[in-house]
Amino acid sequence: xxxxxxxxxLAAQNYVAPxxxxxxxxxxxxxxxxxxxxxxxxVGKTEVARVLAAARDxxxxxxxxxxxxxxxxxxxxxxYQRQLLAIRAASEAxxxxxxxxxxxxxxxxxxxxxxxxxxxxxxxxxxxxxxIDRADEEFEAFLLEILADYQITIPELGTISATxxxxxxxxxxxxxxxxxxxxxxxxxxxxxxxxxxxxxxILNARCAGIESTLAAxxxxxxxxxxxxxxxxxxxxxxxxxFAAAIMGLGIADLTADPAALQATLTTLLKTxxxxxxxxxxxxxxxxxxxA
Amino acid sequence: xxxxxxxxxxxxxxTARMAGFLSHLRENGWRLGVQETDAALTSLTFVEAxxxxxxxxxxxxxxxxxxxxALRFDALFDSYWMDAGRVRQKVIPKLSAPQIGDDxxxxxRDAMGQDGSGAxxxxxxxxxxxxxxxxxxxxxxxxxxxxxxRRDLRDxxxxxxxxxxxxxxxxxxxxxxDRRSRRRIAARSGDRLHFRKTIRKSLATGGEPIRLVxxxxxxxxxxxxxxxxxxxxxxxxxxVFLAFLAGLMxxxxxxxxxxxxxRLVRITEALRDKDAMRAIGRMSLMADGFGxxxxxxxxxxxxxxxxxxxxxxxxxxxxxxxDGYDTSSPxxxxxxMAKLRKxxxxxxxxxxxxxxRDYAPVAAGMAAALPHLDRFAAxxxxxxxxxLEKELVTL
Numbered sequence: 001x002x003x004x005x006x007x008x009x010l011a012a013q014n015y016v017a018p019x020x021x022x023x024x025x026x027x028x029x030x031x032x033x034x035x036x037x038x039x040x041x042x043v044g045k046t047e048v049a050r051v052l053a054a055a056r057d058x059x060x061x062x063x064x065x066x067x068x069x070x071x072x073x074x075x076x077x078x079x080y081q082r083q084l085l086a087i088r089a090a091s092e093a094x095x096x097x098x099x100x101x102x103x104x105x106x107x108x109x110x111x112x113x114x115x116x117x118x119x120x121x122x123x124x125x126x127x128x129x130x131x132i133d134r135a136d137e138e139f140e141a142f143l144l145e146i147l148a149d150y151q152i153t154i155p156e157l158g159t160i161s162a163t164x165x166x167x168x169x170x171x172x173x174x175x176x177x178x179x180x181x182x183x184x185x186x187x188x189x190x191x192x193x194x195x196x197x198x199x200x201x202i203l204n205a206r207c208a209g210i211e212s213t214l215a216a217x218x219x220x221x222x223x224x225x226x227x228x229x230x231x232x233x234x235x236x237x238x239x240x241x242f243a244a245a246i247m248g249l250g251i252a253d254l255t256a257d258p259a260a261l262q263a264t265l266t267t268l269l270k271t272x273x274x275x276x277x278x279x280x281x282x283x284x285x286x287x288x289x290x291a
Numbered sequence: 292x293x294x295x296x297x298x299x300x301x302x303x304x305x306t307a308r309m310a311g312f313l314s315h316l317r318e319n320g321w322r323l324g325v326q327e328t329d330a331a332l333t334s335l336t337f338v339e340a341x342x343x344x345x346x347x348x349x350x351x352x353x354x355x356x357x358x359x360x361a362l363r364f365d366a367l368f369d370s371y372w373m374d375a376g377r378v379r380q381k382v383i384p385k386l387s388a389p390q391i392g393d394d395x396x397x398x399x400r401d402a403m404g405q406d407g408s409g410a411x412x413x414x415x416x417x418x419x420x421x422x423x424x425x426x427x428x429x430x431x432x433x434x435x436x437x438x439x440x441r442r443d444l445r446d447x448x449x450x451x452x453x454x455x456x457x458x459x460x461x462x463x464x465x466x467x468x469d470r471r472s473r474r475r476i477a478a479r480s481g482d483r484l485h486f487r488k489t490i491r492k493s494l495a496t497g498g499e500p501i502r503l504v505x506x507x508x509x510x511x512x513x514x515x516x517x518x519x520x521x522x523x524x525x526x527x528x529x530x531v532f533l534a535f536l537a538g539l540m541x542x543x544x545x546x547x548x549x550x551x552x553x554r555l556v557r558i559t560e561a562l563r564d565k566d567a568m569r570a571i572g573r574m575s576l577m578a579d580g581f582g583x584x585x586x587x588x589x590x591x592x593x594x595x596x597x598x599x600x601x602x603x604x605x606x607x608x609x610x611x612x613x614d615g616y617d618t619s620s621p622x623x624x625x626x627x628m629a630k631l632r633k634x635x636x637x638x639x640x641x642x643x644x645x646x647x648r649d650y651a652p653v654a655a656g657m658a659a660a661l662p663h664l665d666r667f668a669a670x671x672x673x674x675x676x677x678x679l680e681k682e683l684v685t686l
Contacts, residue, residue, distance in 0.1 A: 003338060003345075023338060023345065024352035030337040031330065038358055068474045080486040087490075087498030101494055138474070174358060174601070180322060183356035190361035 002026070006055075014205040015044070015051040016198055024189035025052070034147050034168035036132075036183065039191035042235020044202075045171040049128035052167065059125040061166070063114040065135035071142055075152055076116045079109045105156040115143075119150055119162035127166040132182075133173055140182050147185050194236060196223055202236060207243050217254050218243050220290030225268065228278065228286070234268040241267040254287040261287060295343065296374035306332060315371045316354060319363075327354060343372065448534045452673070453567045456538025459677045460515075464543045466683040467513040467608055474508070481507030513608050515539060515546045516636075518594065520613030522552045522585030528643040531672055532612045537562055537570060547602050550574070551590035552583050557598060587613060587656055588623030595630040605635035608683075612641050612670070615657030624656050628663035637665045639683075641676075645669035 003019075003026035010017045017025065021037075025048070028035035037045040053060035063074060083104045090100040103109075112120070118127040129143070146152060150162035170186060172178060194202065200219045203210065222239045234242075245264040246254070254261055258280050265283060269275050278286075298308060313321075313328045331353045338345040347368050355361045477485045488504035496502075517539060519532050536548045540562035550556050556577045564570035591611075603609060609631060617624060631638065640660060644650050646669035652658055661667065666683075670676050 019344075020348050020351065023348035027334050027337055027349055027352050031333060033330070035352075036356075070474050078487060078490070080490060083490050084498075084500075087493065091498050097494060097497075100498070104490075136474075178357075180356075184322075184324070184326070186356075187352045188355045188357070188361065189352055190355070190358050 001029075009055040010051055011205070013051045013054050015047060016194075016201045016205055017048070018191075018194065018198055021048070021189050021191060024187055028169075028187050029167060031187070032165055034170060034186045036170045036172065036178075036186035036188050037191055038172045038174050038188070040193065040233065040235060041173055042237045043191045043193060044236050045191055046128065046130055049126050049169040049171075052169070053126040056126070056167075058123055058167075059121060060128060061114050061118045061121075061125050062128045062130060064130045065132050065139070067134060067136055069135045069139050073113055074115050074139065074142065075113050075146075076154060077111045077113065078105075078156075079111050082109055107157070110154070110157070115146055116152055116160070118166040118168075119146070119152065119164070120160070121164055121166070124164040125166050127168045129168065129170045131173060132170045133178060137179065140179050144181055144185065147182075193226060193233070196220070199223070199236065199239060203239065203243055206240050207247065210243065210247065211252070214246070214252060214254075215243070217287070217290050218246060221254055221287055222268065224286045224289055225278070228282075230269070230274045230277070231271045232269075232274060234270075238268050238270075254290065255284065258284055294373045296372050309335075312350075312371050313354070316367060319367055321354065321360065322356070323354060346372075448530060448537065448571050450567055452530070452534040453537045453541070453571075456534040456673055456676075457542045458538070459673055460535060460539035460546075461542035462677065462680050463539075463683060464512060464515060464546075466680045467515065475506040476509050477504055478507040478509075479505070481505035483507075511606065512543075512545070513606050513637075514602075514604075515543060515608050515610060516549075516599075516603055517546065517610045517612065518549045518551060518555075518591070520552070520585055520587065520611075521550050522616070523583055524585070524614055524616045525643070528614075528671060531670075531676075533571065533574070535612075535673065535676055537567060537574075540570075541567065547598075549594065549598070550577070551585070551587070551594075553586045553590075555590040555593045555598075584618050585613075585616065586619040587615070587617040588619040588621070588625075588627055591631065592623055592627035595627050595634075599631055599634055603631070603634045603636050607634070607636040609636050609638045610641065611638065611660075614642055614644050615640075615652065615654045615660065617654070617656030619656075621655040621659035625659040625663075628660050632663050638663060639666040639668065640664050641668055641670035641679075643669070643671045646671045646675065 003023045006026045006029070007017055007019075007022040010022070024035060027033070037048065039045055049062075050060055086104050086109070087100060090103075110116075114127070118125055132140075132143075147168065150165055151159050153159045193199075196219055199222070200215060203215050203219060207215075218239070222234060222242065226233050242264060245267050249260055249264065251257060251260055251264075261283055262280050265275070265278060269278060309332050310328055313323050313331065317323055331350055334349045334353050335346060338349045340346050340349075347365070350368065351361065351364050355364050475481070475483060475485075477488055483506050485504040485506040489500050489502070492502050492504065493500040517536055519536055521529055521533075525532075536558070539546050540548055540559065547559050548557075548562055550558055558574050558577055561573035561577055562570045564573060599609075628638070642652075642657070645652075645667070652661055652667070668679060668682065670679070
């Protein structure tokens, strides 16, 4: 499979991947290396994994990172309640210590969390490790062991090796510097806000039946809005919401009804100061330029 | 495609060219090892390597690791592979003499090449301070003119002071414990049961959990980010503060330090030098313009827009060492402080003037910053800084 075919496959799932991203994704699949995607919030990093899973008809296993995420939530945990019950039952039945120990520390009593689940599937799943920059440095260390050898060591049970290598996609918003060790393990692609043509293609793919002049106007408006000094620059998700709002209200021309346009801006501007900055006049000026 | 670089006939082939490209990237500060060279070569077998654009994209995915690198990659790719048809004579550069301060390359090269060839250099007559020394007598004529603005900070700070400051910095770091760790570890006493250990132990007593193991939230240390004003009005206090910065960087491996006057410079890497005095020497090279005016607002705004986004988070304590005499507008400072505040960090302003009797923060800049501060304290001497310890515990 070439990267062009991959790009076409993704397009069939309504995902328009820029060339850089498609090549990086293709290499990640070919070289069996994890792919680290970095970029601002809302440029479609998470979506890549979802679409890739759909395109390859495989399972998506998602691990959302947060501060304080630890092995018990990310890799595995023992099922303590079951263990306690089993010990009780065993003592009633007069079972010996060694047998009990072997039983309660077996796979039956292990709760799989995303990372363990990802390496024990029969068909290679897509493992999405979302917002890795939110997890702390200690978690990166866990992750490195798994990404290096695709195996997990459980002290009571031994080492579990991967039955299949998952396709690993990591995303980061760049709020924190990731360790060099982690970066070196991964291929990297920087996902930027899309250019006009790409974003238009995305809008056409996602909102079927949108009128072409209106679509061009919407994209022009959003592209120009991104050039304004904003605290939170709207991403693609916001653009799609905006388009849906415009279509829902039956607006055919952005410049026609200033009040309606202003009302739909809630889908693009997510902070109070951005709202205050883009007044009706500013919005009309941007819309005028876009038309 | 006439832009493509041509290679000399005697060069040993594609593998060598790729190795040459990787070392070209390394020379530009990339952190790449042998493994990456291998991956780069392998990656080309999965795309149509004869097409420059495909090769560019493939190498970009393999060689870059962060946004900055991704943005710089195209220029570096062009300069090596698309050299307007010029013939590149040698694909692999000769092993040049190791540059001092060239710590940007890691991996196996550190272990082998640099150690082997670097040994001779470190015993050279200049005591390994080549970079710093060159700022001294050697360039007398050139430096004379700028003498006022470029002072050698090594004249200001003595090694004993750095050692003392290191102690103080370490104690401050201890005081700044963050009690909000979300992760729990096993402990004798705590607020939750550690099931895993408890059950393990209960096996010894026939499944009866007699000894309960608990878990608690451990204390986490906070990251200190220090910004030191080295403008003219601060030069009297520079001795104390620079020693403190040097000590801080040596005592606390997670700390981060910056100098500012009219510009902002990150000095973390320079101050991590193993030789304390050489670190100060490197810092004075970077602090060009030392002793001039100060633009606190603009420097802090630049900090908030760039470095803070990467290095400042909810666990950080930002320490600003300045007298608050600012030549830029107070509005800029106000905005910059508000931005910084939004990172969720604590902000401490240490002002040497506050120790004076009847001091009131009336300087426009200081007044603008005041509402954003968690602590506003005096600091003239190392003792003052040491005394802060108690206050910081309650932060």
